[in-house]
Amino acid sequence: MTVLVTGGAGYVGAHMLLALEAAGETAVAIDDLSSGAVWLAPSPGRLFVGDVGDRGFVSRIIDEYGVTEIVHFASATLVPESIEKPLDYYRRNAASALALFETCVAKGVDRIILSSTASVYGKPDASPVSESAPVRSISPFGASMAMAERMLTDAAAAHGLNYVILRYFNVAGADPALRAGQIGKATHLVRVAAQIAVGARDEELRVFGTDYQTPDGTAIRDYVHVCDLADAHLAALMLLRAGEPSAILNCGYGRGYSVREVVAAVERVTGAALPTVDAPRRAGDPPQLIADSAAIRSRLDWRPRFDEIDIIVSGAIDWERRLHVAGAT
Numbered sequence: 001m002t003v004l005v006t007g008g009a010g011y012v013g014a015h016m017l018l019a020l021e022a023a024g025e026t027a028v029a030i031d032d033l034s035s036g037a038v039w040l041a042p043s044p045g046r047l048f049v050g051d052v053g054d055r056g057f058v059s060r061i062i063d064e065y066g067v068t069e070i071v072h073f074a075s076a077t078l079v080p081e082s083i084e085k086p087l088d089y090y091r092r093n094a095a096s097a098l099a100l101f102e103t104c105v106a107k108g109v110d111r112i113i114l115s116s117t118a119s120v121y122g123k124p125d126a127s128p129v130s131e132s133a134p135v136r137s138i139s140p141f142g143a144s145m146a147m148a149e150r151m152l153t154d155a156a157a158a159h160g161l162n163y164v165i166l167r168y169f170n171v172a173g174a175d176p177a178l179r180a181g182q183i184g185k186a187t188h189l190v191r192v193a194a195q196i197a198v199g200a201r202d203e204e205l206r207v208f209g210t211d212y213q214t215p216d217g218t219a220i221r222d223y224v225h226v227c228d229l230a231d232a233h234l235a236a237l238m239l240l241r242a243g244e245p246s247a248i249l250n251c252g253y254g255r256g257y258s259v260r261e262v263v264a265a266v267e268r269v270t271g272a273a274l275p276t277v278d279a280p281r282r283a284g285d286p287p288q289l290i291a292d293s294a295a296i297r298s299r300l301d302w303r304p305r306f307d308e309i310d311i312i313v314s315g316a317i318d319w320e321r322r323l324h325v326a327g328a329t
């Protein structure tokens, strides 16, 4: 059995390849390097550079390596960029996924794990958010991922595909051995805070919104460690191999931290004050986004190992220090 990891030179994909390697699985990866880097992929020799939407390219890899399963991470992921370039996002996320699913049907690859996002919920009415909450994305990024989800579930019903869709909450942290981590443009709180903490960014951390109806007035998110996320994908593969029914699952711990709590964690880890400045709320940011994690915990044999904000933050800081010393981003 060979697992094809799309987006294997990116943040989550590289951690997935490490998890597969640790589990003794055979994997190959494809990536167009639009935001990933060859050096990030754990086995560069098994990385093929190309577009996941290129049916001929993907078909050749499926044939050559006897691919039986696909874990699909290849997409564009920045919400603000998706608002500026919506059609780009629909092409890169929805149209590419369509081509990939068609290739899977044509080639008989019938086990697919799709990486999705809590952004499909938009601004949910309730927190924790369960998988039955309405899908009403408010950004082209979220909408493009919701389209990919819908195509996969419809194709599964018609063509016998089996799938697990994982809707990530806020992914953060890095491989403890620092073989992988986040690169490129930083937009997420933990990474931006880590960059400021190691001196890679000379600015104050902007705290967007300090008047939410939350205990300290700042927004609360469910931060999931990237290695636990990769383990969830592995557990999802095992679910499908065991012949269990397809599933859509939130991937978060079911516990949230406020922006100020994340700042406090950074300060605990570094022993130094993190400069912050209060800023207005950003449009579209819900006050609180926490996963209802009951389904993932009951359906998958998933045992999070890094469910602790200080561990998540400390890994992110170590990784940024490594990048900063190397002069990389």
Ligand SMILES: NC(=O)c1ccc[n+]([C@@H]2O[C@H](COP(=O)([O-])OP(=O)(O)OC[C@H]3O[C@@H](n4cnc5c(N)ncnc54)[C@H](O)[C@@H]3O)[C@@H](O)[C@H]2O)c1
Residues within 6 Å of the ligand: 006, 007, 008, 009, 010, 011, 012, 013, 030, 031, 032, 033, 034, 035, 036, 037, 050, 051, 052, 053, 072, 073, 074, 075, 076, 077, 092, 096, 115, 116, 117, 118, 145, 168, 169, 170, 171, 172, 188
């Ligand atoms: N990181 C997060 O916080 C987060 C949160 C929610 C969902 N996700 C989802 O997780 C997945 C992976 O995200 P990530 O954080 O690793 O992003 P990333 O940008 O680090 O990785 C995506 C990888 O896919 C590659 N890629 C993009 N389009 C491609 C294409 N058409 N063909 C081949 N390769 C292509 C990029 O070069 C990159 O290496 C995405 O689907 C994203 O929507 C991530």
